[in-house]
Amino acid sequence: MLKISERKQLLRDLELAVFLADDNDDHEEAEEFMALYAFISSSPFIDDRTRRHRDDHFFVETFPTLNDDEFRSIFRTTRQGFAALVRQLEDHLVFSNNSRCAQLHPAWQIAIALARFGGAENGSSVMVNRYLLVLQ
Template sequence: MSNHTELLQVISETRVLNPSKVAKLSQLHLVLVEFKTDDPKRFRRNLRVSPDTFDGLVLRIEGHPIFLNSSPKPQTAPYIQLAIVLFRFGHDGNAASVESIAQWAGVSVGLVVKCTQRVIIAFLSLHNSVIRWPTDIEKEEAKAWVESVSCEQWRGGFCMVDGTLVPLFEKPGHHGEVYFDRKSNYSLNVQVRLPFVYRSHTSLTT
């Protein structure tokens, strides 16, 4: 009985019964330093954005309180968290599994999940400032430009809309059925509205 009690005690106090160390070699330095500086094409291939766009996204979210904590050990830098999430969002199938992303970044599976949650929270906080319809003034500017490069009859067309489906690795845990699309996948629908004055507005829908 004593042995059983001791075994239960060990189980209750141990998070991993058979710990093992998985060898990983991070690609973050290669992408965020080497490719970012000398090979923007490969940078884009990994993170699906240009270096300038990446820097702009970092500036937008790095000050969000989600990246701060009261722990003596600081969080992973926001730009690294963003890189991990962009790499994850830019892949599907087996390449988008949490384990594959963790191996690519040289981090734990848990950190990949936390990075994803934090980055999404940070970007959602920008919703009202970056996702909107053009103002009346912007519409008139766009209509005037359309007329100047085409004809008066086309003046009413002030923007164009296009979209694409971004497949998800698996069915989301919350309201997963609403993510089921016409192609029989679970996905996010990314729509881009581009007024003809070179301003773009992006929205995510399900």
């Protein structure tokens, strides 16, 4: 069964309230419901959207302490290969943005992509997701 969002259900309830208030000749109440309907329908969300804080624990604490086998298991490359890839890509325009929401450092974005590409939804991806969960 199709799930109806809380906002959509609220809008449907307000439509019914406008109809019932107008049917009972309570035009003031109908106008209040219409104003509330207009206000709610003007925004795609009922609640304010809060920005999620990015936790850099993985890259500050865990990333540097991974041994070579763990590093290769997660990112499917050596540390030297990873560093070379970052040097080649970090100045690309895809890593710059004029938004008020800053992007992650290019090295972090590349690490996340490599971990995702190498995960292939097998048992090792569970470990990778555990390491990278704070960044999603």
